[in-house]
Amino acid sequence: MTKTPKNAFTRRGLLKSIGAGAGVAAATNFMPDVARFAHAQSAGPIKVGFQMHATGIGASYGRWYDRTTQAAAKRINDMGGINGRELEIVTEDDGTDPKRGAEVVEKFATQHNCDIAFGTLFSHVVYGSAPRAGELKIPYFVVSEGHHVASGKLNRYTLQPGITDVKSQVQAMAPFVSENLGKKITMIYPDFAFGHDHRDYFTAAIEAQGGEVVASIPIPPTETSFTKYFPNIPRETEVLYHVMVGPGVLTFVKELGEFFGDQGPQLFGFIDSLEAVSFGSPGLEFLEGSYFWEGNPRHVQADQSEHDKMYRAAVGVNEMGASVDDPKDVSTYAHMFGCWETLNIVKAGMEAAGYAGPDDRAALIEAVEAMTDMPHSDDHPQGHKVFNGKTHQTFGHQYISKVTDGKLMVQHTTSVEDGMYEDEVDYTTMSF
Amino acid sequence: MSDTKRSHLLHLGVIAVLFALFFVLPAYHVGNLSRIMVLAVYAMGFNLLFGYTGLLSLGHALFFATGMYGLGMAMNSFGIAAEPALLIGLICAVVMAAVVGFLALRTSGVAFMIVTLMFAQAGYLTILYFGAYTRGDEGFVIPQPDRMIAGIDITGETARYFAALILFAVVFLLIAHVVRSPFGRTLVAIRENEERTRMLGYDTDRHKLKAVILSGTISGLAGAAYALLFGYAGATFATVQYSIFPLLWVLLGGAGTTLGPIIGVAFMFYLIDLSSSVTQAYMLIAGVVLVLLTLFAPQGLAGELRRRVMRWLP
DSSP states (O other): OOOOOOTTOOOHHHHHHHHHHHHHHHHHHOOOHHHHHHHHHOOOOOEEEEEEOSTTTTTHHHHHHHHHHHHHHHHHHTTTTTBBEEEEEEEETTTTTTTHHHHHHHHHHHTOSSSEEEEEOSSHHHHHHHHHHHTTTTTTTOOOSSSSSTTTOOOEEBBBOSOHHHHHHHHHHHHHHHIIOEEEEEEESSSSHHHHHHHHHHHHHHHHHTOOEEEEEEEEETTOOGGGGGGGGGOOSSSSOOOOTTTHHHHHHHHHHHHHHSSSEEEEGGGGGGOOOOSSSTTTOOOOOOEEEEEEEOOOOOTTHHHHHHHHHHHOOTTTTTBOEEESSBBOOOHHHHHHHHHHHHHHHHHHOOOSSSHHHHHHHHHHHHHOOEEESSTTTTTTEETTTTTTEEEEOOOOEEETEEEEEEEEEEOTGGOOOOOOOOOSOOOO | OOOOHHHHHHHHHHHHOOOOOOHSSSSHHHHHHHHHHHHHHHHHHIIIIIIIOOOOOOHHHHHHHHHHHHHHOOOOHHHOOOOHHHHHHHHHHHHHHHHHHHHHHTSSSSHHHHHHHHHHHHHHHHHHHHHHHHOTTOOOEOOGGGGGETTTTTTTTHHHHHHHHHHHHHHHHHHHHHHHHHHHHHHHHHHHHHHHHHHHOOOOOHHHHHHHHHHHHHHHHHHHHHHHHEEEOOOGGGGTTTHHHHHHHHHHHHHHHHHHHHHHHHHHHHHHHHHHHOOTTHHHHHHHHHHHHHHHHHTTHHHHHHHHHHHHOO
């Protein structure tokens, strides 16, 4: 029995080929995303493991960190992805818990095969997770504002390029407080590491300005009622510096108002106390005229930049800093820009390093370490920054706002240099 | 085959399976199992007191954290090497367990639960109060280069796994031996009927104190090992949540069984891990599963196994 060889160029086959070719061309024209990631389908997406505080004490921050991250990823993908590959966000809840945080980093590295881990806010989760990131050799980009990275206590795989740290923030603001509000300061802070950092760094910074902390009042973390601490505020106090976080914040602020009414000292607070809380909340009226640090101005300012306009629209935040879909859902605007900017830095770093996969992780870190100036732009809508590759920490502007008619109006913007301090570590000398 | 022989085979078999799993499991699960084995040591310590002696402590996080900070601060604040630091962690746990046991055992029942809970809360607040040394809630990292035992870097996946396995195996076999020893039998007798045990001439107070010390020491050893293997010590591990975890693990796995702790920890770990991949309301799923297990397997998984199939299970 003999077989008749098939002709490779039959009429029907040719028509099929032409039809298929036309179909692909049409799809490429009409579905630009498919074409954009044509390479991505062969090489796979760049996977960013997003360590999200979806539950636990950090949940209100986590919700907005997530929205910002998704918006940043969408923008990056709309612009063509990273090195022509789609950016995929792989989200895992860490429960705002350091043990689970470390487990999540492991999951990113060994199960999801993520290229990097990213997005952690709470310092204890960063501390708990960073050792595993270093051991698993996965770049870990945190958005925490803790001084942990620049203090040299972590490792070469942990970086904080998208948000300034607390030491820098308080140092930058001390001159304004001293010159405009008063030189005798009483500090009220939570009695744990975050509060202690404020106490230590601000005390040093205000003394350098000729001011003085006349009393430090730590509040135990389990406290639910605060009025009993207020009589400890010395009469000579000119400025009351408050920085509280956690579920008791609203009670704290209300009781502070009930205690002082309109007779108290100048109030200077960290917006951390009122992130995700509306200034229209009952009991907060007494904050009128008080001052706050903001990492990024929540309420739209008269001189709003085009970059902030774009960023605000992309994330879905209205001019009062709340969700455009639900005006009662107030954002964590002073912090969440860090996610947006960090992802853009990751993109720039991967492109500079020619990042192709996990083998290039060290090259990615070296590329980010080589960065310095980060101009105010759509990639950096909060403002100009200077990254210090040795300490893995970025430096930028801080905003001091006054509550005026229920809105936070920026009174002073610090310079980038105001927040700079001596290097405490040189991570670039550590091996990978 | 005698029950003793079966028990020996079972315990050695579990260790052999854990040894073999290293070679067949994907990297992610190897990492998880390292963690599960260390936490199972914690649960075994708790089980000795709760499952075998009938004393429900709600403050075991204190012992876990004591071992963790004993080792961590010895290494971080005083630059002591890992091996002596481990010993220091262990000694701290022994002392803490002896003090807590001595005081808390003056109470019984609900009062014992409350007193242990309060001791743990005092321990947690002490860690926060001395934040200048402990770094409070933030905790601190134990640097990777310092985490060496007998010249072996235990931060690698292989060394970490086998270090966790050795720790688990030693404690697992120790507990298996203890619960079958006259001391262990007396603890079970105290659990079943303390008055009768005392009438039979046993010094139940001394036995209970020994049980608290042994239980606290094993839990402290787990805390020290956790800090050493995973490079972090923090006040979170001293919170009430970490006192409740071993109770859940042991209840799920089977209180008063040697296998219960490892089964409970593994079950709970993967329940959280898998359900969190499905929904953010994963604690709801975990809660429903726990309620169902409590309703339909009140003696825990290993307890049910013993009730239905393997009556000789220790």
